[in-house]
Amino acid sequence: MSLEPLLPRTVARLVNHGMRSRGGEGVERLLEHRDKRGFDTSGNWCLTIFSFRGRAVPIVPLLAYYLYCLIVVSVIMVRFQHIFVECQDSYCFLDSLTTPVSIVGSALFFLLVFRTNSSYARWWEGRKVWGAIVTTARNMGRHAAVFLNDKDLALDIIRWAAAYPIILKSHLRDEKELHEVASILQGGQIQDVMAATHMPMHVMLRISADIRVIAVHKLLPEAQIYYLDANLEEFMAQLASVECIKRTPMPFAYVAHLRTFMVLWLMSLPFVLIHDLEWLILLVCAIIGYVIMGIEGIGVEIENPFGRDYNDLPLDGLVAKCTDNLRQMMTFVEEQKGPPADEHQEAKPDAKQEVKSQPLKGAPSIGESGRSGSGSSSLDWGPVG
Known part of the structure; x- marks a missing residue:
């Protein structure tokens, strides 16, 4: 049984697949819970909300984003606080980007949901x-x-x-x-x-x-x-x-454009929100990054539903x-x-x-077909006669 790669693609690969996974453990957990509890009104809330396993979040991009936010916020608060924080609303640098970023965020969520729905359609078709x-x-x-x-x-x-x-x-x-x-x-x-x-x-x-x-x-x-x-x-x-x-797989242009769009939007958040939140922006960006990258990670993991991922x-x-x-x-x-x-x-x-x-040439004869090792892999059956 081989170990997973050093840099896993998702948190599921890091946490759940320290050793080789069977695949589909998420579905099995839900079925096991349903068999014990039935279709109760709780709807598996406790099982799903408090479970760390099975969350398809790309850990390397997420950690990179956290590091980026920490560096940007630290530099702004130490060296450029007078430009981004200690300023009047009408004169704050990049303050005019608040509305465009909000509009772009709505479009981004729509594209991410469409991406996830397309992957789920493949999962269900499989x-x-x-x-x-x-x-x-x-x-x-x-x-x-x-x-x-x-x-x-x-x-x-x-x-x-x-x-x-x-x-x-x-x-x-x-x-x-x-x-x-x-x-x-x-x-x-x-x-x-x-x-x-x-x-x-x-x-x-x-x-x-x-x-x-x-x-x-x-x-x-x-x-x-x-x-x-x-x-x-x-x-x-x-x-x-x-x-x-x-x-x-999903078209390359769609995936590439969506991820570029997503990264640029996430990178702009510290500049837009730091005036109102200051150091609290680190927590806010962490939550937003987790949500956005998690939705995209779900689409990636279930796009090929036949593998060994937790949600396959x-x-x-x-x-x-x-x-x-x-x-x-x-x-x-x-x-x-x-x-x-x-x-x-x-x-x-x-x-x-x-x-x-009168056995057929190359084909399993009656009485031998169930016992033979199938002979050669070449099936030269010969003419019917």
Whole structure:
């Protein structure tokens, strides 16, 4: 487990991620509190107001701003007090900037809220897509467990469906750690996944190979085969959605202009307010800087909701529940001699034996697909015949 960088990006990274974080602890804390208290009228006020953890404030820029205010106020109060403080209102230097700074502050707050709302929309969209991924994996596993009469082939599809959310989570986090799938896939299969250029795509290719075996040898009616393939197409669409969220940050011009605007506004505050507040301006600037940079920090942290930040999505919990559901389906298949054959399979009692005697080139054969290490990562299936 590696330590975080020396200069963390946010207070959350400094305080909450001294060691590697799982990600999504903020959501888990709120859920835990809700489960204990229910939807009470307090609305988690005590939990949220008095919690130091999870506040996405950029510590380095904030400390730099505090230091700037301290230097500016000290110099003014020691050397230029007669210009900025001990003067009549009509003659005070930069006193005319009070109204423009107030107007600009209103516009700045509007832009910051828009930035945060845009990031939250990405966060919520990511949660909806992950909910769809879990549903698709469950549907694929259920269909294979109930309708597919070959136990080994059904188990192979369920294994890959169970491994897919874990592998996708690692892919979105740019990680190659797949220890979570060690109890689902076999050693050769895990090695093939790790060697693949695009790990989620490799999983879908393996499921496609299983579906092709089913289709070529007519182990299921066409409608049920179409249903399995439709689930695979949903996986593809969901993969594109989460990659779009991860690979498309906010436009550079918007972020750069907003931050420049924000820094200039914050730097002007000591000059505008020191006449009325004097040394108290240090406390006021500290509070204002915390609020402004905190709002901007929230937008930065939840812009990519698939990482390990405190306020990201709790992907570990979502994936674990999905995996448990599919393990239950695997247990169901292993305890059964095989689901009752439907009318289509009763009409072709020798189809299973035919598949065993004529395996496809490069594709997992019936009876071996659930036990093999998936062979080579190259899927040369050969012609259908």
